[in-house]
Amino acid sequence: MTSHGFREITFSINGKEKKLHIDVRKSLLEVLREQLGLTSVKQGCAVGECGACSVLVDDVLIDSCIFLAVWAHGKKVRTVEGEAKNRKLSKVQQAYVDEGAVQCGFCTPGFIMATTSFVEKHKGEKKTREEIRKDHAGNLCRCTGYQNILKAVEKCINSDLVK
Amino acid sequence: MAVGKLVNRVDAVAKVTGRAEYTDDFYRPDMLVAKYFRSSIAHGRVKEINVEKARKLPGVEAIFTYEQVPRIKFATAGHPFSMDPDHKDVADRLLLTRNIRFMGDEIAIVVAEDEIVANKALKLIEVSYEEYKPLIHPDDILKQGAREIHQGSSNIVGEHRYECGGKVDDALKGADYVIKGEYVTPMVQHCHIENHISFAYMDDLDRIVIVSSTQIPHIARRIVGEALDIPLSRVRVIKPFMGGGFGNKQDVVLEPMVAFLTLKLDGRAVQINLSREECMTGTRTRHPFHVQVKTGFLKDGTMVARKMDVLSVTGGYASHGHSVAAAGGSKSSFLYPRMAIEYHARTIYANIPVAGAMRAYGSPQVIYALECATEDAARFIGMDPIEFRLKNIVRQGDVAQVTGKEILSCGLSQCLLKGKELIHWDRKKKEYEKYKTGPVRRGLGVACFSYASGTYPVCVEVAGVRLVLNQDGTVHVQVGATEIGQGSDTVVAQMVAETLGFPFENVRVVQAQDTDVSPFDTGAYASRQAYVVSNAVFRAATSLREKILDYACLMTGEKHGKFDIVEENIVSADSGKFVLTMKELAVDSFYHKERGGQLTSEVSHKTTTNAPVFGCTFVDVLVDIPLCKVKINKIVNVHDSGVILNPVQAGGQVHGGVSMGIGAALSEELLIDPETGYIFNNNLLDYKVPTFIDLPEINHEFVETFEPTSGYGNKSLGEPPVITPPPAIRNAVLDATGVSINTLPMSPHKLFALFKKNGLMDPKGKADV
Ligand code: FES
Ligand code: FES
Numbered sequence A: 001m002t003s004h005g006f007r008e009i010t011f012s013i014n015g016k017e018k019k020l021h022i023d024v025r026k027s028l029l030e031v032l033r034e035q036l037g038l039t040s041v042k043q044g045c046a047v048g049e050c051g052a053c054s055v056l057v058d059d060v061l062i063d064s065c066i067f068l069a070v071w072a073h074g075k076k077v078r079t080v081e082g083e084a085k086n087r088k089l090s091k092v093q094q095a096y097v098d099e100g101a102v103q104c105g106f107c108t109p110g111f112i113m114a115t116t117s118f119v120e121k122h123k124g125e126k127k128t129r130e131e132i133r134k135d136h137a138g139n140l141c142r143c144t145g146y147q148n149i150l151k152a153v154e155k156c157i158n159s160d161l162v163k
Numbered sequence B: 001m002a003v004g005k006l007v008n009r010v011d012a013v014a015k016v017t018g019r020a021e022y023t024d025d026f027y028r029p030d031m032l033v034a035k036y037f038r039s040s041i042a043h044g045r046v047k048e049i050n051v052e053k054a055r056k057l058p059g060v061e062a063i064f065t066y067e068q069v070p071r072i073k074f075a076t077a078g079h080p081f082s083m084d085p086d087h088k089d090v091a092d093r094l095l096l097t098r099n100i101r102f103m104g105d106e107i108a109i110v111v112a113e114d115e116i117v118a119n120k121a122l123k124l125i126e127v128s129y130e131e132y133k134p135l136i137h138p139d140d141i142l143k144q145g146a147r148e149i150h151q152g153s154s155n156i157v158g159e160h161r162y163e164c165g166g167k168v169d170d171a172l173k174g175a176d177y178v179i180k181g182e183y184v185t186p187m188v189q190h191c192h193i194e195n196h197i198s199f200a201y202m203d204d205l206d207r208i209v210i211v212s213s214t215q216i217p218h219i220a221r222r223i224v225g226e227a228l229d230i231p232l233s234r235v236r237v238i239k240p241f242m243g244g245g246f247g248n249k250q251d252v253v254l255e256p257m258v259a260f261l262t263l264k265l266d267g268r269a270v271q272i273n274l275s276r277e278e279c280m281t282g283t284r285t286r287h288p289f290h291v292q293v294k295t296g297f298l299k300d301g302t303m304v305a306r307k308m309d310v311l312s313v314t315g316g317y318a319s320h321g322h323s324v325a326a327a328g329g330s331k332s333s334f335l336y337p338r339m340a341i342e343y344h345a346r347t348i349y350a351n352i353p354v355a356g357a358m359r360a361y362g363s364p365q366v367i368y369a370l371e372c373a374t375e376d377a378a379r380f381i382g383m384d385p386i387e388f389r390l391k392n393i394v395r396q397g398d399v400a401q402v403t404g405k406e407i408l409s410c411g412l413s414q415c416l417l418k419g420k421e422l423i424h425w426d427r428k429k430k431e432y433e434k435y436k437t438g439p440v441r442r443g444l445g446v447a448c449f450s451y452a453s454g455t456y457p458v459c460v461e462v463a464g465v466r467l468v469l470n471q472d473g474t475v476h477v478q479v480g481a482t483e484i485g486q487g488s489d490t491v492v493a494q495m496v497a498e499t500l501g502f503p504f505e506n507v508r509v510v511q512a513q514d515t516d517v518s519p520f521d522t523g524a525y526a527s528r529q530a531y532v533v534s535n536a537v538f539r540a541a542t543s544l545r546e547k548i549l550d551y552a553c554l555m556t557g558e559k560h561g562k563f564d565i566v567e568e569n570i571v572s573a574d575s576g577k578f579v580l581t582m583k584e585l586a587v588d589s590f591y592h593k594e595r596g597g598q599l600t601s602e603v604s605h606k607t608t609t610n611a612p613v614f615g616c617t618f619v620d621v622l623v624d625i626p627l628c629k630v631k632i633n634k635i636v637n638v639h640d641s642g643v644i645l646n647p648v649q650a651g652g653q654v655h656g657g658v659s660m661g662i663g664a665a666l667s668e669e670l671l672i673d674p675e676t677g678y679i680f681n682n683n684l685l686d687y688k689v690p691t692f693i694d695l696p697e698i699n700h701e702f703v704e705t706f707e708p709t710s711g712y713g714n715k716s717l718g719e720p721p722v723i724t725p726p727p728a729i730r731n732a733v734l735d736a737t738g739v740s741i742n743t744l745p746m747s748p749h750k751l752f753a754l755f756k757k758n759g760l761m762d763p764k765g766k767a768d769v
Helices: A028-036 A091-098 A108-121 A129-135 A147-162 B012-016 B052-056 B115-124 B138-142 B168-174 B217-228 B255-264 B276-282 B323-334 B363-380 B385-392 B412-422 B425-435 B488-500 B529-556 B582-591 B647-666 B725-737 B748-757
Strands: A006-013 A016-023 A054-057 A060-063 A076-078 B032-038 B044-050 B060-065 B106-112 B126-131 B156-164 B177-185 B197-202 B208-212 B235-239 B270-273 B289-297 B303-315 B340-349 B440-451 B462-469 B475-479 B507-509 B563-566 B569-572 B578-581 B600-606 B613-624 B629-640 B698-702
Touching: A016 A028, A028 A054, A054 A108, A060 A108, A091 A108, A091 A147, A091 B012, A108 A129, A108 A147, A108 B012, A129 A147, A147 B647, B032 B115, B032 B255, B032 B276, B044 B106, B052 B060, B052 B115, B060 B115, B060 B255, B106 B115, B106 B255, B138 B340, B156 B323, B168 B289, B168 B303, B168 B340, B177 B363, B197 B255, B208 B217, B208 B255, B217 B235, B217 B255, B255 B270, B289 B363, B303 B323, B303 B363, B323 B340, B323 B363, B323 B440, B363 B385, B363 B440, B363 B725, B385 B412, B385 B440, B412 B425, B412 B440, B412 B613, B412 B629, B412 B698, B425 B440, B425 B725, B440 B725, B462 B529, B462 B582, B475 B488, B475 B529, B488 B507, B488 B529, B529 B563, B529 B569, B529 B578, B529 B582, B529 B600, B569 B582, B578 B582, B613 B725, B629 B647, B629 B725, B629 B748, B647 B698, B647 B725
Parallel strands: A006 A076, B032 B270, B208 B235, B303 B340, B475 B507, B629 B698
Antiparallel strands: A006 A016, A054 A060, A054 A076, B032 B106, B044 B126, B060 B106, B156 B340, B177 B289, B197 B208, B197 B270, B289 B303, B440 B613, B462 B475, B462 B600, B563 B569, B569 B578, B613 B629
């Protein structure tokens, strides 16, 4: 299906099947933003340093700026646009709002995907603050000092424990 | 009542859903992309440039070099226009330059259909330089006969001196002891996660629309007009959501260029989106300071004199220039107001990246020196550093020496006492006595600061707000104050709700600033917004409240003074009984055929006061001698910022500032090659911004005072938390090890050298344990 550096890929994006004709040189970040208008996926460095572009591919957290769009073929991609449903925020989103974990908000979509993958992966487990810190260390935030983000993540983990 | 309440940010949901639109989110498929061609040397002149090969590359729309830009020099600092000709920013920039003043200077610009083509084209540009030796060290820059980085400048951007509280030399003579110290702070960078980005297009033949991630839309509009010599009314600047600024976007970095490009390209949309690497060395940084301090004090711990000599390095262009050293000198002077102070500062050019505004604007550098020196004085006479400070610090009712104004609110002593308690000072002091030798040492440190709530009387302080009662009884608010992530829209909504008596949810702050629409305000800087805007909001909301109550009288035929607003209703002032809903009133005002009209209120207000703020950092550290690492066990910031408008957001400001301060203390520094001016770490991998695992728990506390010059008793808070962590940590490391580390950051390689020098390790680097 290759023609002049273009290729057709099929993948699931936020639960919907999508077929796209893409430039093989483009990153997943570029394709999500430019071709699908999924602008929650932010670019802070374009080389895998900041995590602002974090999305889930088959439920694994990746930096979409250094993930070629062609690699998403046949996979399941999730961005923050798919997390709020029926005018209701996801548990993670709500915790970020309630704990004051959002300031400028530029790192927020990436962080929310990081936390989402973390709480899904560790559902029902107890997690220490150190484990939370380590797991989120690939996402940079310059505004919050991570304090309220930590609280938001703890809140999500704990609410799972109660259930 | 909404002020002081725990309310969520008004923009939190937009941000967690990813629906908040930042500059890069207004993508248009037809938009062109522009990329700078930057110098690969730090000091020199372009002999020849050839762009023909690049121009022929398919997809390249245009290339401009220094030869094709207007010969108009302009100043980029985001200051309000000054009517005083002696108080102008230095106009030393052209849109593109032939004279190279730092590595990465902008020589040409490529406009192409996309970034891939633009980057390819950059590689095809051929350039040859006449090279000069880069001037990087102050001694070389100021040497007689050194090449002038800007012609006619003698490499000096500005210089000033002030003396207050008596004659310093006399006071020094009268002191029991005089100690001297030299303190150096490096170049650090803001590292907001959203890089600089702007785009521009024309919406007719004359008008330029610029969408930009800027802290200062109204100022940017003026400077674009100046740089391109077009009337300001032909420029419209829109600031959508912003991914942080920290001062780096209080500077006009990209706007004049995108405006120039769209003008040249028949109004096509052109975007510049800087890469992280460009943003780190091609925008602005924090000025490195070299500070010498002389402190005179008495045997009982009373400080009587302080002499400071500051050298501030602004890099290749002035940008905010000498204002930074000037502000650092005046805002820190409130801290110890009962002694003679002399402050002398000079700002110089250098062939290194340009320094501009950065969170707390000169104060982190000056206070670092000042609080290291204060610590050294306390230790010299063996006095407890808290006692020593309590003896000398500012109290309510003191007169600020530089301004001659009385300090109307000050809770600094309470801050120190609170911090002392929270860090368990007395207990730990004792406990840590046994940790002063061996491989693991422990210590406590403290430092305090003063800062201001704006820029008056140096600059005008004007804020504008417009309130409109909607048909459904809610209110819309437009403010010129710029939301950049710090939460100003939320506190404005709280203030409006407070004064109107409306539920917080019924107040909607319009979220973008647009110079065509937003009331005039100079923008987000100097932690001014909540303070300056409070005076405008209070007046506007009071007036709208009056109008609403008058209208209720008109509707009901009752006399003035009969009604009150409670939540969504008009009620009787006496009995509290329901009269009518706000919605009924609003509908009547809009649609009654004979009476009323839209109820609005608009105020533009100049604040002619500037309330000092205060606070301190306490820190408990562990120093691992063999590893040369400082670990923070506990850190506490205590602030007097007047009335706290929103406790969670205020806490967030402190967390962010402290984390930036910890970065500056321990790991952050742009590493400059002293020979070539090359920056070794222009990226987020090699430049060490603290990550989640690098930071300890950050504790904060507020000592609430009431500031009478502010609409709601509040004072500044945005920048101050960044100021004192570095000196507090330095003082704690000194407490733990006996070693004074007088340059930042206190990174392992620096500690290694100093520990060796001071005998904590043997010459081979083995810990002497
Ligand atoms: S933009 Fe992908 S990691 Fe920074
Ligand atoms: S909220 Fe601004 S970078 Fe995280």
